Amino acid sequence: xxxxxxxxxxxxxxxxxxxxxxxxxxxxxxxxxxxxxxxxxxxxxxxxxxxxxxxxxxxxxxxxxxxxxxxxxxxxxxxxxxxxxxxxxxxxxxxxxxxxxxxxxxxxxxxxxxxxxxxxxxxxxxxxxxxxxxxxxxxxxxxxxxxxxxxxxxxxxxxxxxxxxxxxxxxxxxxxxxxxxxxxxxxxxxxxxxxxxxxxxxxxxxxxxxxxxxxxxxxxxxxxxxxxxxxxxxxxxxxxxxxxxxxxxxxxxxxxxxxxxxxxxxxxxxxxxxxxxxxxxxxxxxxxxxxxxxxxxxxxxxxxxxxxxx
Amino acid sequence: xxxxxxxxxxxxxxxxxxxxxxxxxxxxxxxxxxxxxxxxxxxxxxxxxxxxxxxxxxxxxxxxxxxxxxxxxxxxxxxxxxxxxxxxxxxxxxxxxxxxxxxxxxxxxxxxxxxxxxxxxxxxxxxxxxxxxxxxxxxxxxxxxxxxxxxxxxxxxxxxxxxxxxxxxxxxxxxxxxxxxxxxxxxxxxxxxxxxxxxx
Numbered sequence: 001x002x003x004x005x006x007x008x009x010x011x012x013x014x015x016x017x018x019x020x021x022x023x024x025x026x027x028x029x030x031x032x033x034x035x036x037x038x039x040x041x042x043x044x045x046x047x048x049x050x051x052x053x054x055x056x057x058x059x060x061x062x063x064x065x066x067x068x069x070x071x072x073x074x075x076x077x078x079x080x081x082x083x084x085x086x087x088x089x090x091x092x093x094x095x096x097x098x099x100x101x102x103x104x105x106x107x108x109x110x111x112x113x114x115x116x117x118x119x120x121x122x123x124x125x126x127x128x129x130x131x132x133x134x135x136x137x138x139x140x141x142x143x144x145x146x147x148x149x150x151x152x153x154x155x156x157x158x159x160x161x162x163x164x165x166x167x168x169x170x171x172x173x174x175x176x177x178x179x180x181x182x183x184x185x186x187x188x189x190x191x192x193x194x195x196x197x198x199x200x201x202x203x204x205x206x207x208x209x210x211x212x213x214x215x216x217x218x219x220x221x222x223x224x225x226x227x228x229x230x231x232x233x234x235x236x237x238x239x240x241x242x243x244x245x246x247x248x249x250x251x252x253x254x255x256x257x258x259x260x261x262x263x264x265x266x267x268x269x270x271x272x273x274x275x276x277x278x279x280x281x282x283x284x285x286x287x288x289x290x291x292x293x294x295x296x297x298x299x300x301x302x303x304x305x306x307x308x309x310x
Numbered sequence: 311x312x313x314x315x316x317x318x319x320x321x322x323x324x325x326x327x328x329x330x331x332x333x334x335x336x337x338x339x340x341x342x343x344x345x346x347x348x349x350x351x352x353x354x355x356x357x358x359x360x361x362x363x364x365x366x367x368x369x370x371x372x373x374x375x376x377x378x379x380x381x382x383x384x385x386x387x388x389x390x391x392x393x394x395x396x397x398x399x400x401x402x403x404x405x406x407x408x409x410x411x412x413x414x415x416x417x418x419x420x421x422x423x424x425x426x427x428x429x430x431x432x433x434x435x436x437x438x439x440x441x442x443x444x445x446x447x448x449x450x451x452x453x454x455x456x457x458x459x460x461x462x463x464x465x466x467x468x469x470x471x472x473x474x475x476x477x478x479x480x481x482x483x484x485x486x487x488x489x490x491x492x493x494x495x496x497x498x499x500x501x502x503x504x505x506x507x508x509x510x
Contacts, residue, residue, distance in 0.1 A: 123379060158417075
């Protein structure tokens with residue numbers, strides 16, 4: 001239970017030299033303090049802004065507007081790890097960030113609350129209904145490309161103009177990967193992956209500092225990423241500067257309310273309208289349907305043309 | 311694997327290692343990335359792909375779509391196929407990637423291939439029952455850039471996420487392809503195509 005099926009041991013022994021060269025190029029490179037934050041670059045997509053600034057920095061930083069954010073573990077968790085243990089791993093991972101020492105005993109002004117398990121087993125952002133920031137395992141089939149190679153995937157939904165994060169969901173590949181959680185025989189350490197991914201959940205991007213949890217590459221078999229480096233701490237303290245204490249009444253409810261089920265019915269207001277004009281509503285369902293129809297017709301025409309080709 | 315193929319992989323791996331190092335000036339800044347993946351070899355990439363093409367992205371459309379794993383934003387990009395190395399996708403192929411922007415809502419799916427209109431790329435594509443997708447997400451996407459000397463070389467996909475080395479000896483596809491000239495990359499793919507049984 002402590003090995004990844006995707007492993008490829010014992011093949012291509014001669015090319016181990018190549019791997020060593022790759023590792024050497026990575027490990028011997030100089031370190032630099034360079035935390036980055038994920039950004040929305042209009043017309044481009046997502047990007048990053050770093051400290052110090054880099055030539056290709058662009059856009060506005062992604063951030064949670066409320067200092068109280070929540071997450072929910074999917075209730076079935078995984079055959080590899082039950083819901084309580086999985087939840088605790090992510091609670092600990094988030095605490096690494098929220099308890100970071102920003103100096104003078106102060107911490108980033110953000111807290112992440114566990115709202116308890118949810119039934120929905122899907123990434124979902126509901127424009128017109130309640131939501132949950134779900135962490136889920138796919139134990140049967142990895143539903144995306146890269147089934148044999150992807151361990152975890154995070155989807156962040158945000159406002160492209162302001163950078164406000166609306167929703168964040170994490171998917172973990174339990175179908176093809178066996179995670180380890182202890183300190184012996186460590187391979188793909190779930191707490192390390194959780195700490196790295198929760199950094200992204202909070203809006204952090206990859207750092208050029210080779211010691212950072214947010215460094216892009218790390219070696220499996222270690223638990224080093226479970227705790228933050230100074231670079232990570234500088235980053236999270238800059239993203240959520242310490243300020244007034246977060247009041248106990250602070251509401252961590254997800255956007256448009258907490259929802260445990262998938263595809264809940266739209267919220268209808270007292271006047272009978274829905275939330276079509278509210279922030280987060282990208283465009284009408286009719287426009288989406290028309291766009292989908294137009295694309296489907298285009299694809300069908302293309303297929304007909306291809307069939308007709310000699 | 312034949313000696314020739316091993317030497318080819320090693321000769322490509324060293325410069326590529328320098329190019330894909332996170333500290334390399336060629337890679338630019340870290341972009342928005344969050345997926346964690348195990349490195350995939352060129353052999354696996356080729357054998358998992360229905361098509362391998364050199365193509366230019368001509369247009370793209372993002373939309374909300376119901377998928378078996380929830381309703382999400384997806385982006386369809388039309389590729390004008392310049393050269394097909396594996397399979398016969400026709401002169402045009404629509405590729406679906408996760409994430410995109412619809413109205414004022416953006417959805418960033420870490421580790422997915424991000425294909426920009428006008429961009430020329432080497433792409434490994436997998437045909438599913440519902441769509442053509444990029445094999446192994448960003449690990450199957452290599453934009454073609456032109457160097458100062460005018461040589462077309464391969465760059466990494468801009469949002470490759472965290473890619474972990476394997477537990478055993480192996481060279482990842484990106485170590486072989488990133489930094490290689492397009493022609494050398496195509497030779498490497500042809501090598502893989504020609505020696506399928508020796509790889510197993």
